Amino acid sequence: xxxxxxxxxxxxxxxxxxxxxxxxxxxxxxxxxxxxxxxxxxxxxxxxxxxxxxxxxxxxxxxxxxxxxxxxxxxxxxxxxxxxxxxxxxxxxxxxxxxxxxxxxxxxxxxxxxxxxxxxxxxxxxxxxxxxxxxxxxxxxxxxxxxxxxxxxxxxxxxxxxxxxxxxxxxxxxxxxxxxxxxxxxxxxxxxxxxxxxxxxxxxxxxxxxxxxxxxxxxxxxxxxxxxxxxxxxxxxxxxxxxxxxxxxxxxxxxxxxxxxxx
Numbered sequence: 199x200x201x202x203x204x205x206x207x208x209x210x211x212x213x214x215x216x217x218x219x220x221x222x223x224x225x226x227x228x229x230x231x232x233x234x235x236x237x238x239x240x241x242x243x244x245x246x247x248x249x250x251x252x253x254x255x256x257x258x259x260x261x262x263x264x265x266x267x268x269x270x271x272x273x274x275x276x277x278x279x280x281x282x283x284x285x286x287x288x289x290x291x292x293x294x295x296x297x298x299x300x301x302x303x304x305x306x307x308x309x310x311x312x313x314x315x316x317x318x319x320x321x322x323x324x325x326x327x328x329x330x331x332x333x334x335x336x337x338x339x340x341x342x343x344x345x346x347x348x349x350x351x352x353x354x355x356x357x358x359x360x361x362x363x364x365x366x367x368x369x370x371x372x373x374x375x376x377x378x379x380x381x382x383x384x385x386x387x388x389x390x391x392x393x394x395x396x397x398x399x400x401x402x403x404x405x406x407x408x409x410x411x412x413x414x415x416x417x418x419x420x421x422x423x424x425x426x427x428x429x430x431x432x433x434x435x436x437x438x439x440x441x442x443x444x445x446x447x448x449x450x451x452x453x454x455x456x457x458x459x460x461x
Contacts (some may be wrong), residue, residue, distance in 0.1 A: 229310035
């Protein structure tokens with residue numbers, strides 16, 4: 199009995215330590231999956247749709263004549279040989295780097311935050327669905343701005359800035375806020391998400407969705423892209439309304455609106 203008395207307390211002490219250790223590494227691991235998996239999946243999808251337009255590259259006779267070779271220093275200069283990756287030391291390259299770092303950290307932290315909420319069982323799963331569905335729009339915005347900087351093409355800059363950056367950022371902030379069950383669901387918060395979704399649906403309808411998807415005039419990659427925008431927007435339109443209706447039916451009043459000042 200004395201031996202059992204000494205062993206069991208040790209076992210009970212180990213359980214909280216294991217739980218705490220799991221809470222440390224699992225959210226971080228889930229947060230890292232997005233930045234690791236999204237770019238390869240993106241390139242694989244591009245290859246699937248556009249492999250007939252790709253060129254065979256002969257590494258023996260290929261040269262990088264548009265490369266300034268700055269990051270290679272004295273090891274290589276002039277017209278360089280084939281490289282899997284090269285970049286020029288320009289202000290736009292710096293902007294691309296900053297944009298990419300901010301995007302990776304944001305995705306990592308948001309995923310880590312939601313994973314912790316799931317593990318603590320204090321999460322609204324409808325908001326998790328909305329966040330997952332919005333990843334495509336955020337990724338598209340990041341990729342669009344990378345190409346704008348890389349190509350010095352700024353015709354669509356303001357359009358993307360409003361529809362695929364600012365409004366998506368506001369909507370996702372509201373989604374992450376409502377993902378925690380401790381935060382009250384109010385009409386203001388729900389309609390913030392719904393209003394942005396309606397704006398996106400109207401813009402997509404008048405822009406390309408009707409011609410590319412409904413009329414069938416778009417290429418396959420355009421149809422996939424437009425569906426990738428429209429389906430999340432429809433979810434952002436419906437799920438917050440269902441959540442607000444559910445909360446009101448359960449007796450948690452969404453009024454007065456000034457009750458929750460944490461938003």
